[in-house]
Amino acid sequence: MTDAPRNRQRRAFMRNSLLSIPAVSVGSSLAFRASAAAPEAPPLHDYYPTFFTSEEWQFILSATDLLIPADDTGPGALDAHVPVFIDRELAGGYGQAEHWYMQGPFRTDAPAEMGYQLPHTPAAVYRLGIRATDAHCRRHFSKPFAALDKATRTEVLSALEKGTPDFNALGIANLPSSTFFAFLLQNTREGFLSDPIHGGNRHMVGWKMLGFTGARASFREWVDQYDQPYPLGPVSLNGERG
Amino acid sequence: MNDKDNSAMKTLPSVDAVIIGLGWTGSIMGMELTDAGLNVVALERGGDRTKEDFLYPKPADELKYGVRLEMMQRPKQSTVTIRRNADEEALPQRHWTTFHPGDGVGGAGSHWTGVLYRATPTELSLKSFADRTFEPGFLPEDMTIQDYGVTYEELEPHYDFFEKVAGLSGQAGNVQGEIIDGGNPFEGPRQNPFPLPPLPRTLTDTLFTEATKKLGWHPYPYPSANVSGAWTNPYGMQLGPCNFCGFCSNYGCLNYSKASPQTCVLDALKQRETFSYRTHCEVTRIVKSDDGETVKGVVYRDGEGQETFQPAGMVILASFPLSNVRILLLSEIGKPYDPVANTGVVGRNFSYQITGSIDMYFKDHQFNPFISAGGSGQVIDDFSPDTFDTASHGFIGGSYIYTTQGPGGAIGAIRTPPGSASWGSEWKKNASEHYGHHMMLGTTGTNMSYRDVYLDLDPTYTDPHGDPLLRMTYDWKDNDMRMTQFMAERMREIVAELKPDYHTESFKQVGDHFDPSHYQSTHLTGGAIMGTDPKTSVLNRYLQHWDAHNLFVMGASAFPQNMQHNPTGTVAALTYWSAKHIRERYLKAPGPLMEKA
Ligand SMILES: Cc1cc2nc3c(=O)[nH]c(=O)nc-3n(C[C@H](O)[C@H](O)[C@H](O)COP(=O)(O)OP(=O)(O)OC[C@H]3O[C@@H](n4cnc5c(N)ncnc54)[C@H](O)[C@@H]3O)c2cc1C
Numbered sequence A: 001m002t003d004a005p006r007n008r009q010r011r012a013f014m015r016n017s018l019l020s021i022p023a024v025s026v027g028s029s030l031a032f033r034a035s036a037a038a039p040e041a042p043p044l045h046d047y048y049p050t051f052f053t054s055e056e057w058q059f060i061l062s063a064t065d066l067l068i069p070a071d072d073t074g075p076g077a078l079d080a081h082v083p084v085f086i087d088r089e090l091a092g093g094y095g096q097a098e099h100w101y102m103q104g105p106f107r108t109d110a111p112a113e114m115g116y117q118l119p120h121t122p123a124a125v126y127r128l129g130i131r132a133t134d135a136h137c138r139r140h141f142s143k144p145f146a147a148l149d150k151a152t153r154t155e156v157l158s159a160l161e162k163g164t165p166d167f168n169a170l171g172i173a174n175l176p177s178s179t180f181f182a183f184l185l186q187n188t189r190e191g192f193l194s195d196p197i198h199g200g201n202r203h204m205v206g207w208k209m210l211g212f213t214g215a216r217a218s219f220r221e222w223v224d225q226y227d228q229p230y231p232l233g234p235v236s237l238n239g240e241r242g
Numbered sequence B: 001m002n003d004k005d006n007s008a009m010k011t012l013p014s015v016d017a018v019i020i021g022l023g024w025t026g027s028i029m030g031m032e033l034t035d036a037g038l039n040v041v042a043l044e045r046g047g048d049r050t051k052e053d054f055l056y057p058k059p060a061d062e063l064k065y066g067v068r069l070e071m072m073q074r075p076k077q078s079t080v081t082i083r084r085n086a087d088e089e090a091l092p093q094r095h096w097t098t099f100h101p102g103d104g105v106g107g108a109g110s111h112w113t114g115v116l117y118r119a120t121p122t123e124l125s126l127k128s129f130a131d132r133t134f135e136p137g138f139l140p141e142d143m144t145i146q147d148y149g150v151t152y153e154e155l156e157p158h159y160d161f162f163e164k165v166a167g168l169s170g171q172a173g174n175v176q177g178e179i180i181d182g183g184n185p186f187e188g189p190r191q192n193p194f195p196l197p198p199l200p201r202t203l204t205d206t207l208f209t210e211a212t213k214k215l216g217w218h219p220y221p222y223p224s225a226n227v228s229g230a231w232t233n234p235y236g237m238q239l240g241p242c243n244f245c246g247f248c249s250n251y252g253c254l255n256y257s258k259a260s261p262q263t264c265v266l267d268a269l270k271q272r273e274t275f276s277y278r279t280h281c282e283v284t285r286i287v288k289s290d291d292g293e294t295v296k297g298v299v300y301r302d303g304e305g306q307e308t309f310q311p312a313g314m315v316i317l318a319s320f321p322l323s324n325v326r327i328l329l330l331s332e333i334g335k336p337y338d339p340v341a342n343t344g345v346v347g348r349n350f351s352y353q354i355t356g357s358i359d360m361y362f363k364d365h366q367f368n369p370f371i372s373a374g375g376s377g378q379v380i381d382d383f384s385p386d387t388f389d390t391a392s393h394g395f396i397g398g399s400y401i402y403t404t405q406g407p408g409g410a411i412g413a414i415r416t417p418p419g420s421a422s423w424g425s426e427w428k429k430n431a432s433e434h435y436g437h438h439m440m441l442g443t444t445g446t447n448m449s450y451r452d453v454y455l456d457l458d459p460t461y462t463d464p465h466g467d468p469l470l471r472m473t474y475d476w477k478d479n480d481m482r483m484t485q486f487m488a489e490r491m492r493e494i495v496a497e498l499k500p501d502y503h504t505e506s507f508k509q510v511g512d513h514f515d516p517s518h519y520q521s522t523h524l525t526g527g528a529i530m531g532t533d534p535k536t537s538v539l540n541r542y543l544q545h546w547d548a549h550n551l552f553v554m555g556a557s558a559f560p561q562n563m564q565h566n567p568t569g570t571v572a573a574l575t576y577w578s579a580k581h582i583r584e585r586y587l588k589a590p591g592p593l594m595e596k597a
C-alpha cells in the first residue's frame, strides 16, 4: 500500500465520508487494543485503497459494516479492517483470478451446480457489482448505496442476497446480483476471521469473538480435557497475542 | 506430439527410468527403482516443497491454504470439465470446488488428511463376491464392477510395509485371524499390529464410542498417518507425535507428524546419486516406440516453456488419476473407451466416493474444534459391503460411519442454526454462541462403476497450450443412493443416542444429480484400471500397461470401482506390489508380465 498514489484531496474525502458511518462501529475498536507490541496498523481512515476507487470504497465501508456490525457481541467488520483485507485481496492474485481457469467459452446460464462459470475475475465482480448496486440505489432511492440510511441499506443488501435486483437491466451483463453478494459476504467473513497478516481481523477481534486460538497450533495436552474452555487467547502469525 | 512442430524440441541423454509426478507413488517408485540399481529422474509439474515451507508458523494460515488452496494444482494450468450425462455440455472447474488435486513435490500426499486404510479382501474381489452373493439379475445391467486381479493376501505384505513407512497409529482389529477388542473386527487379517498406538481420544471420539457401543456396533480409532509417537521408519526417516495443531487436511504439517512423501521418503531418496528430480516440468506426452510394444520416453514443458524430450528405458506414470488418464489419452496409448459401442478401455470405470454428513449442536458441550488432527476420529465398519445383507436393502456396497473433531480453522468452523440470518447482528451472535458446540458424523462409502460414467478428452476446452482438458461424465446412481440413505438411517440412530439440541443433515437422495459446486472428496478412482483381461482393463495385474510393457501406471486410476475406505493405503500397496514384480521379474527379462488371454 506504500506505493498507492498519495492524494491529499482523496484522503480528506475518505476521512470525511467515513465519519458518516455510525460512530459506534468505528469507535468501538478503541476498546480492543492489542496486549502485545505488534506493529500498529494505521487507522482505517488513513488507509489508501489500492484497488477500490473512492466511490467503491464508500460502498465497501458501508456494506461490510452492515454484514458484520459492531454490536453487543463485539467489534465489527470496520474494527477488524475488513475493507482493507478486501482491497488487498482484490489488488493481489485472488482479485486477478491468478490461478483460476478463465478460458472461454463461458456458459453464464449454466446451472448453479456447475460452479462458477462467469467471465469475471473477483476484481471485476466487485467493480461491476458495486456499479450496478449504486445504479439500482440511485434509480430507487435517488442516492448511491453509501449515502442511504441504515434501514434502506439493509433492505438493499437483503435484496442482493435474494438476487432480486436485475443487474442486466442496469446495463451490467452476466452478473446475478446474488453472485456479487455471495462474493461480498464470503470475503467479508474471510477478512473478519483470517490471520491479521492479510490485512483484516485487526487485533484478532474476529477470533476473540469465537474463542479461536489463531496460530497457536499445539494442543497435545488439551486433547482429553473434555468440555473445558481453552484458557489462552489467540496468537497471530506475526506473534501478536490477544 | 505427432501434430506438433518438434523443431525446437531439446533432447536429453537417456535415463533408465523416468517418473511422471513426484507425489506418494512417484516417491515410492523412486526408492524402489534406485534400490534396484536404476538411474532415475522424476519430472514434477509443480514447484519444490521442502521442510522450509512447513516451518512453524507458516502452515497455520487458513486463508492461504484452507481457503485459497495454495498447495493445489492450478486450474489455470490444467483443470477438468464435468457433465452429468452425455446430453449435457461439460463445463470446467474454474476454481476447485468438488475436489482438490495436489501439485508440487509431494503431490496431494503433502497436504492429505492422513487417514490410512487397507481395502477389505472382499473389496479387491468385488465382482467375484457379487457373483457368489447376489441372485442373478440383482446388479443393475449398466454396472461394470470388476475384480482388481490382485488379492488381499498378495497385497498384505505391501500394506504392512507402507504402514511402517508412514508410522501408522491405531488399533489393529484382526492380527493373523485373531479378533482384537477395540480394533476393527471387519478388517482383513494383518500379519502385524499397528506400528504405533492410537492418537489420544477427543471428546467427539468418546461420545461416538459410547453411542455406537450401545447400538451394538464396533467402534475403533481411525487408522492415522498423523503419528501418535516418535517413529523411525524403514528408510531411517523420523516422525514426531502429532500435536493436534488444527491445520491438517489441505495443509502441510508444521510438526513432522503427518506421513508425507517429504517426511517419509524424499529426504532419504534425495541422498541417492542415481536419483534426481526436476520441478516445473509438465509432462505432455509419453512417446511410443516404433516397435509397437514399448514407449521410448516423455515430452515435457519446463518452467521456461522449453519443450524437451527425455528418453528413458522405462516410464512410470504417477501423476494422480486425473492426470494419468489425460496423459494416456493425449499420448494415444491404449484404446479410448467408447461407452456407446462399449469398446476401448482408457477412461472406463471412473468412480468417485459417496459421502454424507450430519451436524449436531450441543449447548452443553465444548469441543474446542481448533484441537483437531486430520487422522483423528472414531469409526464403525459394521456396514461394509460384506458385513450385512445389503441385498435386502436393495444395493451392493457399504460405507463407514465416523466422527472427527474439528474443523481446525475459524472461517470453516462457523455454524449457525438452519434458517437463521447469514449476516448482521443475528448471524454474529449465533456464530459466536455456536462456535465449539458442534460435532459431526460422516459417512464415506463405495461407489460402483457404470457403463456411462467415464473420462475422455473435452471437445471444447483446452489448457493454455491448446491440449484438450480431461472431461468427466459422472452422475449418482440409484444403487449408491440407496446405500447412502441406509447409512443416513444408521446415523440417525447415533443422533438419537447422543440427543443433541438439534441436528442438520446433508445426504444425497435417489434421483439427485451430482453437484460439483460443493466439496465432496479427492478420492477419484479408475479410468486406467487394472485387471486380467486387456479388453476390460488398461493395465495388467502388475500395473503394467497391456500395450506397452515398459510403461507402468501407479495410483488409484487402477481401481475398477471405489472402496469405502480412503484410497492411499491401497495405492501405496499396489505401488510396492508393482515394484516387486518390476524388480524381481521385469528387469531380468523385460516384456509383458502377463499373457494377453
Ligand atoms: C485434501 C486431501 C485430503 C486427502 N486425504 C486422504 C486421506 O485421509 N486418506 C487417503 O487415503 N487419501 C487421502 N487423499 C488422497 C491422497 O492424497 C492420494 O490418494 C495420494 O496422494 C495419491 O498419490 P499419487 O502419487 O497417486 O498422487 P499425488 O500424491 O497427488 O502425486 C501426483 C503428482 O503428480 C504431479 N503431476 C500431475 N500431472 C503431471 C504432469 N503432467 N507432469 C508432471 N507432474 C505431474 C502432481 O503435481 C503431483 O505432485 C487426500 C487428498 C486430498 C487432496
Ligand code: SF4
Binding pocket: B225, B226, B227, B241, B242, B243, B244, B245, B246, B247, B248, B249, B251, B252, B253, B254, B255, B256, B257, B258, B372, B373, B374
Ligand atoms: S494435526 Fe498433527 S499431523 Fe496434522 S498437521 Fe497438525 S501436527 Fe501435523
